[in-house]
Amino acid sequence: MVAVGIRSRKQELIDFAKFSGLAVFGKSLTPSKPKTPKKITNDESPNPHQDKVYQAPKIVANKVYSSAQVVAMDSDLVLLGVVKSDAEVMSYGSISAYKEVQGKVFAGISGNEKSTIFIHSFNAQLVSIAGVYKRFDVVPTKLYARSVMIDLNKGKLRFQIV
Numbered sequence: 480m481v482a483v484g485i486r487s488r489k490q491e492l493i494d495f496a497k498f499s500g501l502a503v504f505g506k507s508l509t510p511s512k513p514k515t516p517k518k519i520t521n522d523e524s525p526n527p528h529q530d531k532v533y534q535a536p537k538i539v540a541n542k543v544y545s546s547a548q549v550v551a552m553d554s555d556l557v558l559l560g561v562v563k564s565d566a567e568v569m570s571y572g573s574i575s576a577y578k579e580v581q582g583k584v585f586a587g588i589s590g591n592e593k594s595t596i597f598i599h600s601f602n603a604q605l606v607s608i609a610g611v612y613k614r615f616d617v618v619p620t621k622l623y624a625r626s627v628m629i630d631l632n633k634g635k636l637r638f639q640i641v
Contacts, residue, residue: 483583483605483612500546502567504588504610536572543568543582550588564604570594579624583607586629596629597641611636 484502487493493503537551542560548567549556556570559577566582568574571589579600587594587609594608601622605614608631621640628639 483607502569502585592631598627600624601627608636
């Protein structure tokens with residue numbers, strides 16, 4: 480087993496994880512309580528889009544250099560430059576990379592299992608969606624430098640050439 484990150488409330492552990500190059504996942508350790516449904520009266524009509532707040536994706540136009548860490552809180556992440564080896568890119572939502580990715584990619588870091596990863600030129604060291612990850616010492620030939628879409632299918636990472 481390889482540690483890729485931590486989740487903790489203790490600041491000294493968080494600082495040590497950042498110093499060690501580990502990812503720091505979500506701040507909450509307690510499961511969120513389900514919301515009780517609001518009763519609808521006859522004069523109210525349900526509108527599913529009324530309360531939903533859509534966040535624009537975080538767009539990074541430059542290269543992400545080795546040892547750098549980019550985090551998109553509460554949104555998707557769009558990468559327009561190369562992601563170098565040992566760089567980490569993380570998003571609460573999905574990640575789209577339009578250049579080569581050599582580093583580590585973490586989508587759905589808040590536990591969103593519907594997150595996806597799209598990489599135009601795949602050469603990643605590690606990919607993770609909602610904590611399910613795969614590490615690559617050597618990228619398989621069928622994926623190397625190809626456009627790849629990754630999602631979760633029945634709790635496992637699914638790699639598709641696109």
